[in-house]
Amino acid sequence: MDDAFQPSAMQHEVRFGEYRFFLRSGVLLRQDTPIRIGSRARVLLQALARNPGETIAYSELIAAAWPGIRVEEANLRVQMSALRRLLDAGSSGPSHIANSPGRGYALTCLPTLDNDDQKIPAAPIVGLLSPLSSMIGRGEDVAIALDRLQRHRCLSVVGPGGIGKTRLAIELCWCLAENAECRICFVDLAPLGSGELVSSTIAATLGGTEDPHAPVEQRILAAVRSVPTLLVLDNCEHVLEATAGLADRLLRQAPNLRILATSREPFLIDGEAVLRLSGLALPPEDALPVSLAEALDYPAIELLVERAMAAQGVSFSGPDVPALVRIVQRLDGIPLAIELAAGRIEAIGPEALAHALEGQISLLDRGRRPALPRHRTLAATLEWSFDLLSEDERSLLVTLSVFQGEFQLEGAGQVSQIEFESLLRLVASLVTKSFVIVSRSGQAVRYRLLETTRTFCTSQLAKRADASEILHRHATHMVAELAPAIRTSGTDAQGHAELRRIAADIRAAMVWGLREGGDARLAVQLIVESGPLWLRLSMLKDYALIIERAIDIFSTHPELDETDLVWLAPSLHKAWYNSLGLSPKVQPMLIKAIDVARRTENRSCHLDCLWAMFGTRLTEARYGGALSYAREFQKVAEASGDAAQIAMAHRIVALSMWRDGNLGDAARHGRAALRSNAQMTAHVQLDLMYKQGVTSRANMSNLLWLTGQADAALDLAHEAVTVGLSGDMLGLAYGLGMMIIPLTFWVGDIEQAESLSALLLKISAENDYSYWGRWGRTYQSAVHRLRHGTAASDDAIEAYSEEMDGLHRHILATILPDLPLEWVTRHDADEKRDHPHWCTAELQRIVALQLLARGDTEGARTQLEFAFETARGQGALAWALRIATNLADLDLRNGEWMLARDRLSQTLLRIPQGTKTRDVRQARNLLAAMR
Secondary structure (H helix, E strand, O other), X not given: OOHHHXXXXXXXXXXEOOEEEEOOOOOEEEOOEXXXXXXXXXXXXXXXXXXXXXXXXXXXXHHHHOOOOOOOHHHHHHHHHHHHHHHHOOOOOOOOEEEEOOOEEEEOOOOEEEOOOOOOOOOOEEOOOOOOOOOOOOHHHHHHHHHHHHHOOEXXXXXXOOOOHXXXXXXXXXXXXXXXOOEEEEEEOOOOOOHHHHHHHHHHHHOOOOOOOXXXXXXXXXXXXXXXXXXXXXOOHHHHHHHHHHHHHHHHHOOOEEEEEEEOOOXXXXXXXXXXXXXXXXXXXXXXOOOHHHHOOOHHHHHHHHHHHHHHOOOOOHHHHHHHHHHHHHOOOOHHHHHHHHHHHHHHHHHHHHHHHOOOOOOOOOOOOOOOHHHHOHXXXXXXXXXXXXXXXXXXXXXXXXXXXXXXXXXXXXXXXOOHHHHHHHHHHHHHOOOOEEEEEOOEEEEEOOHHHHHHHHHHHOOOOOHHHHHHHHHHHHHHHHHHHHHHOOOOHHHHHHHHHHHHHHHHHHHHHHOOOOOHHHHHHHHHHOHHHHHHOOOHHHHHHHHHHHHHOHHHOOOOOHHHHHHHHHHHHHHHHHHOOOOOOHHHHHHHHHHHHHHHOOHHHHHHHHHHHHHHHHHOOXXXXXXXXXXXXXXXXXXXXXXXXXXXXXXXXHHHHHHHOOHHHHHHHHHHHHHOOOOOOOOOXXXXXXXXXXXXXXXXXXXHHHOXXXXXXXXXXXXXXXXXXXXXXXXXXXXXXXXXXXXXXXXXXXXXXXXXXXXXHHHHHHHOOHHHHHHHHHHHHHHHHHHHOOOOOXXXXXXXXXXXXXXXXXXXXXXXXXOOHHHHOOOHHHOOOOOOOOOHHHHHHHHHHHHHHOOOHHHHHHHHHHHHHHHHHHOOHHHHHHHHHHHHHHHHHOOOHHHHHHHHHHHHHOOOOOOOOHXXXXXXXXXXXXX
């Protein structure tokens, strides 16, 4: 290493243990090796190192690390703990940071503050501006750059416009500025209009030549040979050829010279090292910050907040965090874009700014007055860089803007229709020039455009005559990509990442296809085939809205016919139902689609639509209608001979039957569904249906409980939860809401009901199952009512009372007998019935209890006798036991203890299980009291 190019000790170097820490730049070295350190930890270490050995108060450290932000001491403890682990790694001695409980922290190990006054006075600094603001989030890059500049004589800092290349170069210069053996000459090449001016500009900045008439290059060599010199060439991209050639010649002839260059692309000369800058660190998609203090740990957000507060005095709080995250994500963490955005926050606020940036970057049209014209707006920066490209490069870059996320060369070729060798050359050039970002995962090489670049190029694409053709090729490519992606992606995090990679492009292709001038049929194909993708990514609500839009414009696209509607209708039902609930708009379409499927003998679509209508009628508490559609499903499934579809038929027939009141026949179909281990086939879009493993068990658990087999019911319910957690969250949400949680209430296990309700809410929140979230909240409210005897202030049953479906009301009535029966049965008249349904006997019992509460004992007894006959006739022993217990209590009041004992004991004898359940315990306790 050349000591002349080490960070200056004159800028205050603190040494402790194996470490050297430079106060001004925040560079941390361990035995001359740069150590990665986060921006918050760096500020804290600077605060400690300014007063080594002294205890710095908690409040002072918080003020340094979170200026203007109110945070708890717990945030400081987390940061200091991480810093101590970093500094103490591999050390067996005492910690480098000591904590004084209740007071603060101190840097220990008796450091030395190096301000070597014996050094020769520093050589002149030429052309270097002093920064007017602190640099945020680049400490690691500074350390890496210093290390490479010591090891290599030429370092090019490259990256897209606005990424902070010049700012990093200035910071590097100030780290080296007072080194006695190193002269620094900073040359800004941005104003040059021609490469012919590069040499003369450098020579003029260096000055000091003895022979002003000598050739320019000789004058430069004469100036840099005499003393170790760092020549900084800033903004080289538009004069790259001339600058690279000159740099190569100078380095070969001047051993004391080192060159630091900033450009969109490297020189590509011998001995050159390259540091490619990316955007400031952003929060990861799967771990978004929840507090402002946590958000400020990410440099992109820290820069946005710091600049906004410094310029306008605005303040931020926790509720602003989601908007701040969206802003920096939309701007790719590009410092220039973030600083421009910070200037807009005072006027419109973070939420409005985040929303505005979703569709445009022109909002950032006012920047700093002293800046170069191309740095005053983000669009100007992009346009200036764009104009430096060749015509072929510009054309390809604009074409590639149709990709919303990552793409591979194959996709780029299909969309651009460029021959492979030329494509490879052009893409490589765009990568080199920092217009295209490349990433590698195993053998796969993928590319993407920064969001800001893509938005700019999208506006350029709109001006091209072939834009529609390019968008059509993109949509066609996504159709080809979709099926293999769904088929090969697993259910783990990596599988989700693979699907997430193409989701934005699938959505964009669908939206384009539905627009005027798009290809509606291609859009319909994508909509139908992409269902599993949206399910696995927990984006059913987005999917439902896209399908609804497709159906709304159905009549305006003559190329679409009724066969397209056949597929759209069930897709919309499945997405809408699980995310938002039943939609009145969907049912007429489903009925029409069933008619079309029957006429066209489209068996798979027929099954799809029948399944949707079965579920619709069941949810509405129109159980006879549900059974009718389930039986038709069974008939079509049996005709297909497909074991998986037949197994599903058994399940939905069983469910419809017992909800309709036929418990005996339902059990036969339920057992058949449980016996089936057949895997689902592709004949029906089963990804958006509930899988057999969870639903067949949950279904049978309710049927078993109703028929007096509580222990077996609870075992099956437990199995259903286990199976669901292993890979069927949608089925588990459905099973928990409609069957498993009600079962826990029925057996009297309120704690388990509360626990499973929390699980349902968690699953619903994580997967965007808003509809099932409503079910979970109503169950939480039921728990509160049972425990406290009254509704909570935020009672969900009251909040959702008007929008609640019929089945939901029936289930809640079996849990909370004091609910108004006119509300519970409001929708029962929608279906004419000549026989009792699954909870008719329980509803009759509730009527009796309400009569009894009003003092009408005889009316209550008559109603209970009627309810008992209803339950016994159905084989609903669980309801029969509740009713028999109520009748026995009435008989005891009248002194008819033998009648009370006989009926209750005979009913109990028919129920061999559930000795620990609430109803069985109550009945046994009442019998014991008669002895």
